[in-house]
Amino acid sequence: MHPRFLSLKTRDALVKAEASGLVVPQGLIAHGRGEAFDYVIGERTIPAAYTATMAAAALLLRAERPVISVNGNAAALAGEDIVRLAFTVSASIEVNLFHRTIERERLIARHMKKLGAKEVLGVGSAASKTIGGISSPRAKVDPDGIGKADVVLIPLEDGDRAQALEDEGKKIISIDLNPLSRTSQVASVSIVDNVVRAVPALTEASRKMKELPQSQVEQYVSSFNNKTNLANAIGEIVQYLQGWMKN
């Protein structure tokens, strides 16, 4: 499949998801920012993203209480892939919105359940715990989910909340096409890739890694340096742009 075709298909899916109320208008703008960064990494999974994906799979597999945080864009673009990943790494799914309304929380939960999720945490009053450092109602989490999680995967999260979750001592795995974003900068493992490519890749990596001995899985975490890896991701963009300068 041609990458530009996938980009147009994904865009179309998001426009429809806004019409159905799953995604907010601000989510469309955020998606556009992602499209631009995807464009300058060549609309493909770059080597730095592979490296981060291996570290992320290892983190998820050795976690005691891993949680996948889901917002409107993530649900619309990668809902089914997220359900599959949650099953593979035994993670909970929690809805967590920047533009929070009870209607949209319920809509996203229903959407995820239709795609096969057994349970969706964090809906309405279930999000009764407050995490520090960010202003309400974005600070609300489910005490049975993100509240007691040791590893949280946040596809398409905002920087403040990523920082607040790290400050609570949780290991954050981000999926964000912008390697300069605060989310990418503060996460423990930052996957600089499109969510529609990253989540299936993460599931695949986790499946393979399950067959490895624990010590080898550990190796993928201890040998990973997020700062260096992010610099490599930025380097890929620089290379791409320098190619254009010679045209």
Add this chain to the structure above:
Amino acid sequence: MHPRFLSLKTRDALVKAEASGLVVPQGLIAHGRGEAFDYVIGERTIPAAYTATMAAAALLLRAERPVISVNGNAAALAGEDIVRLAFTVSASIEVNLFHRTIERERLIARHMKKLGAKEVLGVGSAASKTIGGISSPRAKVDPDGIGKADVVLIPLEDGDRAQALEDEGKKIISIDLNPLSRTSQVASVSIVDNVVRAVPALTEASRKMKELPQSQVEQYVSSFNNKTNLANAIGEIVQYLQGWMKN
């Protein structure tokens, strides 16, 4: 004003413009792409944009029939600035939409007139001329506007139409934050800047240039090389990213 504040204010204006029907959901995504590129040029007018703005002002002033093409995003973000520019360089304003409906054409025309435009070309059956190389209804232009224009300013245009207009022998001035976009690549003068900064800057440059002798205005056109200038714009992004790699 802090650039991030301006970015949030602009984003908010566009979300409201979508709610009112001026902007389509796809316009929000396009705006997000612009936001990302604005971010990697530091949310400021880069030197390459100043150079292109001077060449653009000169082109507009020596044009016989300059036209400013307006779509939903341009009208929502820079409507008043476009009216001011049109007055300064004696240009016509023509509505030209990618996602074309008669309702939205009328809405945009009304919006521009409320902001002071005397006339808005290209609404409905007025767009009776077809330009080659692109599929209908995007190919429709007003024979009294873009149809007979020698210079067309296209803020936020798509690449196919930019190419088609250049193929018709018109000089195209683009305003596009993405220096790699087809629009930027095919235009005669590509201003790599945010439309909310670029249009007022273009008006200011035109005002100053009006006081110069014709030979000096000519100088700004003949000494301008769009390819070199675009490479400089990409170079600015590369420099910005390399700063991050050292962090």
